[in-house]
Amino acid sequence: xxxxxxxxxxxxxxxxxxxxxxxxxxxxxxxxxxxxxxxxxxxxxxxxxxxxxxxxxxxxxxxxxxxxxxxxxxxxxxxxxxxxxxxxxxxxxxxxxxxxxxxxxxxxxxxxxxxxxxxxxxxxxxxxxxxxxxxxxxxxxxxxxxxxxxxxxxxxxxxxxxxxxxxxxxxxxxxxxxxxxxxxxxxxxxxxxxxxxxxxxxxxxxxxxxxxxxxxxxxxxxxxxxxxxxxxxxxxxxxxxxxxxx
Amino acid sequence: xxxxxxxxxxxxxxxxxxxxxxxxxxxxxxxxxxxxxxxxxxxxxxxxxxxxxxxxxxxxxxxxxxxxxxxxxxxxxxxxxxxxxxxxxxxxxxxxxxxxxxxxxxxxxxxxxxxxxxxxxxxxxxxxxxxxxxxxxxxxxxxxxxxxxxxxxxxxxxxxxxxxxxxxxxxxxxxxxxxxxxxxx
Numbered sequence: 141x142x143x144x145x146x147x148x149x150x151x152x153x154x155x156x157x158x159x160x161x162x163x164x165x166x167x168x169x170x171x172x173x174x175x176x177x178x179x180x181x182x183x184x185x186x187x188x189x190x191x192x193x194x195x196x197x198x199x200x201x202x203x204x205x206x207x208x209x210x211x212x213x214x215x216x217x218x219x220x221x222x223x224x225x226x227x228x229x230x231x232x233x234x235x236x237x238x239x240x241x242x243x244x245x246x247x248x249x250x251x252x253x254x255x256x257x258x259x260x261x262x263x264x265x266x267x268x269x270x271x272x273x274x275x276x277x278x279x280x281x282x283x284x285x286x287x288x289x290x291x292x293x294x295x296x297x298x299x300x301x302x303x304x305x306x307x308x309x310x311x312x313x314x315x316x317x318x319x320x321x322x323x324x325x326x327x328x329x330x331x332x333x334x335x336x337x338x339x340x341x342x343x344x345x346x347x348x349x350x351x352x353x354x355x356x357x358x359x360x361x362x363x364x365x366x367x368x369x370x371x372x373x374x375x376x377x378x379x380x381x382x383x384x385x386x
Numbered sequence: 387x388x389x390x391x392x393x394x395x396x397x398x399x400x401x402x403x404x405x406x407x408x409x410x411x412x413x414x415x416x417x418x419x420x421x422x423x424x425x426x427x428x429x430x431x432x433x434x435x436x437x438x439x440x441x442x443x444x445x446x447x448x449x450x451x452x453x454x455x456x457x458x459x460x461x462x463x464x465x466x467x468x469x470x471x472x473x474x475x476x477x478x479x480x481x482x483x484x485x486x487x488x489x490x491x492x493x494x495x496x497x498x499x500x501x502x503x504x505x506x507x508x509x510x511x512x513x514x515x516x517x518x519x520x521x522x523x524x525x526x527x528x529x530x531x532x533x534x535x536x537x538x539x540x541x542x543x544x545x546x547x548x549x550x551x552x553x554x555x556x557x558x559x560x561x562x563x564x565x566x567x568x569x570x571x
Contacts, residue, residue, distance in 0.1 A: 157454040157455075157456060157459075158454060188456070188458065189456060189495070189554070189556065190493035190495055190511055190556045190558055190570075191493075191511055192491055192493070192511070192513050192517050192558075193511070193513045193517055193518060193519045195517075196517035197517070221570065222491065222517075222558075222560070222570060223468075223560055223568040223570060224515070224560075227515075364458040364461060364463075365458045365571060366570060366571040367463065367467060367468040367570075367571050369468075370467075370469070371467060371468070372467050373465050373466055373467050373470075374465065375465055375466045375467070375470060376466070376467055376470060
């Protein structure tokens, strides 16, 4: 890996989108065909560039060879990249048996399970998983501070269950940590719109818009490649402002 | 193919009446249906070097396979949420009135130029729900392609001098039982 990846492939112009990337990883696999991370790295351009057949063939091989490291990763890809929520649930259930309460890409497995159930419309299960995610963060090492996206998605789950007051609490707690988060401001605005509190609707939509224009985002590492569930753009904010009557 | 070769033989045969001996009534019917497809402009996906395209036309001096810049290198996802695009594309398909089957992913890869326009050369990748290579009904692929062409707000490509003035855009339609259920990215 040091010779072919760290000193080779990783230095290529355009990195993994250089056609030589594949050849470097093939060199690694020719010497070490059981090296799980080489399959995962070889899959990276395929995944990010829409060749899911190639990507998952490689990533599934990585998961077979090193389940501890790559089953959660596979679940993450299915949840966030290919929005395959049923597939992700299966992978994260396996992951929880291998590494109970583990994490992937900065979030608990329960965070992703919550997202999967939210997107499948199973708000009760979504809430249960986000509750575990949030509780473990409150009692965890990071001085009890909960990730703002855990609170955002819990708020969205409460909206799904028609619990607007609870949703407002979670979204406001989210904004207390990250007041510029466009999505939290936007969905809070929609709750107030449903309550016909149009001054609050406009207030939060304007904050969402300004925050978006100032470059604030959900701050997830993979945002450049995919839209996270319920992630918004300026289009949605402007659409709501237009409906409100500028 | 066999039908086509037979018909070529018929066309260039020196013996009058050879047609009746070389092609059956069903083959003739199949040929006439094929010709009718071409006449009505029914589109077919193009298989080239193991990859599938809606169109392979390319007019730039830069070779299309030499370009490495993707939408994420230049922060150029389409400026609407996945949920918005999903709803709009569902409505588009509903209006066509056509129904399809199959579940999986249909991905279009294309070039966006410095005017924000999608180039003609569009690659199509298709998998089933288990991420195995799959072929949906071509009618569905073409309907989704037609919807894709309605998207006009791509961010224009900017490239440093000497680099190709394009980036590769991507749009995947997640399909379940013939219906769009999600959009990537």
